[in-house]
Amino acid sequence: MTIPPALPLALLLGLLHTSLYVLIRGNAGGRLPLTYVAASLGAWAGAALGNRMGLDLLAIGDFPLIPASIVAWVGIAIVSILATLGPQARGT
Numbered sequence: 001m002t003i004p005p006a007l008p009l010a011l012l013l014g015l016l017h018t019s020l021y022v023l024i025r026g027n028a029g030g031r032l033p034l035t036y037v038a039a040s041l042g043a044w045a046g047a048a049l050g051n052r053m054g055l056d057l058l059a060i061g062d063f064p065l066i067p068a069s070i071v072a073w074v075g076i077a078i079v080s081i082l083a084t085l086g087p088q089a090r091g092t
Contacts (some may be wrong), residue, residue, distance in 0.1 A: 006048070013040070039076050041066040042072040049071065
């Protein structure tokens with residue numbers, strides 16, 4: 001059984017962008033796993049969209065990095081916005 005390169009590369013790119021997000025922000029506020037899943041799924045979807053649209057300026061094989069990175073950050077932004085709009089934890 002062979003694994004297509006899109007899934008492992010999407011997981012690695014999701015990890016990279018989640019790490020950058022935590023480095024910039026300082027913490028993920030208890031939603032780190034959700035942020036990682038959103039970034040990985042976004043990278044996978046962005047790679048599929050990039051392949052469909054023919055956007056392969058910077059690619060590893062058939063995995064376009066630019067569209068995958070953009071959509072990964074969109075996934076991170078969605079998680080961050082929803083966490084801001086959702087109920088806040090009370091400090092004791």
